[in-house]
Amino acid sequence: MSPNNLFPIIQPKMLETLETNIQLNLLERAINASTNGIIITDAQQEDDPIIYVNEAFENMTGYAFNEVAGHNCRFLHGHHCQQEDLSKIRQALQEGKECCAVLKNYRKDGSEFWNELYIAPVHNAQNQITHHIGVQTDVTHRKQAENILQESETQFRQTFECAPIGMALVRIEGRFLDVNPALCEMLGYTKTELMRRTLLEMSHPDDFAEGKFLYRRCLQGEIQTFQLEKRYLTKDGSTIYALTRATLIRDENQIPLHYVVQILDLSCALSQHPVPETTLATKQVTPAKALPNYFHYDGLTGLPTRILFEEYLEEALWHQPQQGAVFFLDLDRFQIINESFGHGAGDQLLIAISDRLEELLQKDDFMARSGGDEFAIFVKDVNTLSQARQIAKTLQEKLTSPFTINTSEGKITTSDHFITTTIGLTLTSGHYSQEKGRNLLQNAEIALGRAKKKGKATVEVFDQTLGEKVWRQSRLETDLKKAISRQELYVQYQPIMNLVTGRLDGFEALVRWQHPELGFVSPGEFIPIAEETGLVIPIGYWVLDQACQQLQEWQQRFPECQDLTISVNLSGLQIKDPGLVQKVKGILEKTGLVGNQLKLELTETALIENVDLASQQLQQLKRLKIQLSIDDFGTGYSSLSYLQQFPVDVLKIDRSFVSAMTPDNHNLKIVQAVISLAHALDLEVIGEGVETGYQKDQLKSLGCEYGQGYYYAKPLGAVQATQVVQEDVGQ
Known part of the structure; x- marks a missing residue:
């Protein structure tokens, strides 16, 4: 950096x-x-x-x-x-x-x-x-964005309240944030009654599994929007069929906020467009399949919808298993058109894109608009992966040429390569040919999610490895909920050394997971899952409790180490927890520790997510005499202006700078500058990632107070950490 x-x-x-x-x-x-x-x-x-x-x-x-x-x-x-x-x-x-x-x-x-x-x-x-x-x-761009956001919020609120279909804002855990009049009328509840319930309570039990799977995929970042047909239970006990579309909204830091859910009552639509009795009597038909064609076709582009695409795949591959490929396309930077020129211009662009894609299709190929700026294409007679990749490349190249659209400001032409396309694909050969159409499209979506993480204009192929990774993530999410009660989590302790005296100053507590079947699960793998699901909150308090109990045990066994400290990481979600201060206070009282023996470490990103709330929470923690550290300094916002707003005691220089220090590189100068500035702000400094004697000596010569890293010790179990304490006190 x-x-x-x-x-x-x-x-x-x-x-x-x-x-x-x-x-x-x-x-x-x-x-x-x-x-x-x-x-x-x-x-x-x-x-x-x-x-x-x-x-x-x-x-x-x-x-x-x-x-x-x-x-x-x-x-x-x-x-x-x-x-x-x-x-x-x-x-x-x-x-x-x-x-x-x-x-x-x-x-x-x-x-x-x-x-x-x-x-x-x-x-x-x-x-x-x-x-x-x-x-x-x-901050010109920010002000412009704020104005656009304010206008957008006003338009959304008007649309939300007046929409003829049911709409709801739903919390990540499933509770309603808001519901519109149409949804209340559809389900037979007043707004007050409905707000006390969850979306799951309103759903038919037989439809739980598929819905939960799709919502989880949204949280994991594989998809942003999904659409499915499902049943809901009304207040009078009757069942309605509905077409549900849900979109996950995230903040600027990609933290999930809530879902926007749209619910179209298909039962009502069916009553307005009845199907002949002979049809219903001779063939089992779900309400959605009995509806007029416009429920299967996109009103803007005229293309088939996702529902019809899935049905087509399932029927085509069931009656005549064949080789082919499913491509799932997502338009990069499409949102810029909507934000800059309005949704009318965006709609024109979608029509132009669908027309251009159709020019590439052969007679037996099939294309649909899956929703938003996403398209799905099935191409027959694709025999090899290289052939599928070549088709994906052709699709991408076709859409990079400029588009001309009309706007309120006149005609505009997109620049060359302004519209790029990210694609996920899966082959239908082999065992895929027996899969349902819905599963094929989901596999292509999973591949698309991986492609989007790699960057714009990329292509990713669904394979067994990718499928196994998705399965593993799903498995870890499910098992992580039970890991604490099953005693699969444990805490390790890494020493933090005083560079001046060479004595032990304290330990950082680090959580680890030994899965009974999968073995050791890296923190880099399960911590993001814990963050996404909110499990980081109970796990974080459990680690804090374990670490404080361990420090209490050391103090009782070694009376000489009353100045020993324990450092525990605090997540951004914990900072948002209104019960944070009381829970920390309760753990201190239970273990008999005083506040200055505990250090809570926070990342810059966690603080910036909500500056006002973070400042309020940290001020209350400081009243308990707890020491506060900024962890991984230099990898986040690294803005010293925020340090004025937070009662911080310690800066931890990120290991990437310390471990790369050499006499002639910029990292040494950066470390020197950070230490000087921190001292001018009356902050102590810990250098992370100390791996060599040279790095230790350099930090000490620059006035850094503390060091931590493999040069001293890797994270240790409680027994090994106790030996370190014993050696330090000379027993």
Whole structure:
């Protein structure tokens, strides 16, 4: 990672500890490397003139330093700059306070940009304000996105309430967040009654399995949307057939938030379009199959829907098993068209894409729009994998040529290779020919999910290995729920050493899983599953309880080690848990530990997910005297501005920097800079990933307080860790 990502903000607390001339010497390289615009003004001169700007400021505004030196920052303002915010800034500066605002500013060429501005005073040893330092971030894209999001939310709310079909927002665990009037009418409940229930309670028991499978695949990131026919139970006990479409919504960090579920009452549609009695009497037909053709055809493109595609595959392969391939296509960056030019333009593009794909199809091939920006294609007589890959390549190349569509702003033409396509495919030869059409399409979807993880415009083939991986993930998710009660999880302890004294300072507690059938499961494999499913919360508290009990046992056995600490990782989901502080307090009281003997480690990403909530939770933990560490520093946002908002005690430099330190590379300089900045913020530093004596010595010479890594010991079982404690206290 470059210094650009490490030092986007310079904190006033740091500047308060250094004389002005030393600040400019030490920090010039760091602030010049920052991606944020930085201004320093002379507060002791009239009108607070600019005395320094970094390169990012020049790039952001178009002004060179010699053009702005000696001037006040007012030249960035214009007629539309918010006067109320400017007044607040002036008042804060007069009172010697920090301030923050988002202003509409103007570049040298007259173009507008939104500037997120943070200003802080710099004090000298006599506590006089000598300078102001301003940090600027161009948030134009964020403001535009916020405006688009606000409009989109308003449109969605209007559509949600007035939709003629049932709609619901459903929590990950299945409880309703909101339901619309049409769904209440369909199921016979009032909104209050329905909000007390779960989607599972409303479903027919025989339809549980398939629904749970598809919802789980959404959570695992294999698909975003699915559609299926299922039954629901109404308040009066009757059953309705419905076409259900569910889409998983994730936040900007890809954390699952909720599902948007649309439910079309097929029973109602069937009553409006009755099927002749002779048909129903002579053939078993589900309500969906008895509906008019428009339930099997997409209203926008005229292509078959997913339901008809699955039925076609099942019938075709049942009556005449044959070799072929199923391709599942997802359009990359299609959402940009919708967001930039509206859904009307997106609809035109989908029609144009479907037309272009149809030009490639032979008479016996079959294509459907699966939903959203996804298409499914079955091609007959595909005998080899190389042949299937060549077809996928042809499909991708066909869609990279520009498209011309009409918008409210006139005709636009997409650039060459703007629309790319990610494809998952599966062959129907061999044992696949006997599979149901739905399973074939699911296999292609699984392959698509793997392809999307690799990047845009990729192709992935479903094979036994991929199928086994999906099976393994599903198995691990199911078994992880029982792993604690079955005592399959255990805790290992890695020593953290004081680099100055060479003595043991404490341990980091690390969870491990020994599966009774699958053997050792790597934390890199089961922790993401725990995060996705929410199981990381009970597992996290279990680890905390085990670690605190172990420290209590060491203190009782070795009275000399009362200063020993235990470090435990805290997940982002635990930070969101309203019961976090009480649970931690309860564990401390149960084990008799005092707060300063416990260190809780959090990643930068976990803190940034919800800054306000995280700050509130950490402040309460600090009242218990608990020490707080930022783990893996340098791999996440690495913004020192956030450290001001959180009561952090320790920075842990990520192992990727420490383990790669050599005398002539940038990692050594980065580690040195982080240690210097951390000390200026009154933070202690732990270097992770110490593997050699050279790295240990370098960290010590740079003033790093603690080291952790294989140079000292790998994570140890409780018995081995106890031996380390015993040796340290000299017994």
